[in-house]
Amino acid sequence: MVLKSDSARGVALSAPAVLYVGFLVAVPLVLMIAHSFWTQDYIDIDRTPTLQNYREAVADPLIGLLLVRSVVIAAMVTLVTVLLAYPIAYYIAFKTERKALWLILVTIPFWSSYLLRVFAWKLILGYNGVLNSGLLTLGLIDEPLGFLLYNPNAVVLTLAHAWAPFAILPIYVSLQKIDPSLLEAATDLGVSRVERFVRVTLPLSVPGLTAASLIIFIPTVGDYVTPALVGGSGGKMIANMIQVQFGAANNWPMGAALSIIAMMVVMIVSVAFVFVLRKAGSRIR
Numbered sequence: 001m002v003l004k005s006d007s008a009r010g011v012a013l014s015a016p017a018v019l020y021v022g023f024l025v026a027v028p029l030v031l032m033i034a035h036s037f038w039t040q041d042y043i044d045i046d047r048t049p050t051l052q053n054y055r056e057a058v059a060d061p062l063i064g065l066l067l068v069r070s071v072v073i074a075a076m077v078t079l080v081t082v083l084l085a086y087p088i089a090y091y092i093a094f095k096t097e098r099k100a101l102w103l104i105l106v107t108i109p110f111w112s113s114y115l116l117r118v119f120a121w122k123l124i125l126g127y128n129g130v131l132n133s134g135l136l137t138l139g140l141i142d143e144p145l146g147f148l149l150y151n152p153n154a155v156v157l158t159l160a161h162a163w164a165p166f167a168i169l170p171i172y173v174s175l176q177k178i179d180p181s182l183l184e185a186a187t188d189l190g191v192s193r194v195e196r197f198v199r200v201t202l203p204l205s206v207p208g209l210t211a212a213s214l215i216i217f218i219p220t221v222g223d224y225v226t227p228a229l230v231g232g233s234g235g236k237m238i239a240n241m242i243q244v245q246f247g248a249a250n251n252w253p254m255g256a257a258l259s260i261i262a263m264m265v266v267m268i269v270s271v272a273f274v275f276v277l278r279k280a281g282s283r284i285r
Helices: 002-036 052-059 061-095 099-106 114-125 130-138 152-176 180-188 193-204 206-221 225-231 238-246 252-284
Strands: none
Touching: 002 252, 052 061, 052 252, 061 099, 061 152, 061 206, 061 238, 061 252, 099 152, 114 130, 114 152, 114 225, 152 206, 152 225, 180 193, 193 206, 206 252, 225 238, 238 252
16 A cells, blocks of 8 residues: 555656656647648648658758758867867866855856857957957957858857856866765875776766767757857858748748658767767776
């Protein structure tokens, strides 16, 4: 009776959360999958199941280009963000006693709007922006640099700044959980600081690296605001095409099909990344 009572109590406690997630996540996902098998002639939707949208998407070279570009840009953003975030997380975990202060400083970007941060980078990297004006004032350049904005590099830089806190925090938590006695034992064995980091600290922080990478990579592939504002024609991603299909083109079934394809690509890449990272972590040990 006690077990049944505890089970019933657990179901009752979890039911609101399950219903909430199911209503806001599962139902829209099912509707999007259903839409991807329909067709639309701008106004009317034909609900006859068909693979026409998927065939058109696979046959369109532009869709393939945008998918590849999205994965590459998201991977570059993930790499740059993690490389910049790891030293900061390491410093907070091991080198300072004012951890709370540093964590507050890390979360400061959350205090402002995401769009505001994107527009700030647009002002910094613009033809007459802060960076070009500063270089001209210092006499380092004769005319403004035109390659700073409206390209994939601007997208990578802007997204890396926007997602930095999401990388620092999970890496910090992973480093914070490392038993100090393991580091002391490695030092007592006579290993150098570099070897101790490579063979002890880095492998034990792999869970944090994995979490940070996935937290950045998955939503970055689906970002369309930043590429639209700072990417230009060469920085557009698959999410921009999806937005066009749901908006100006008024072709929801095609937009749904592109969304499903993008989700599948992200899932495959993410699973492969986790597998490779775990293998690499075990080899380092």
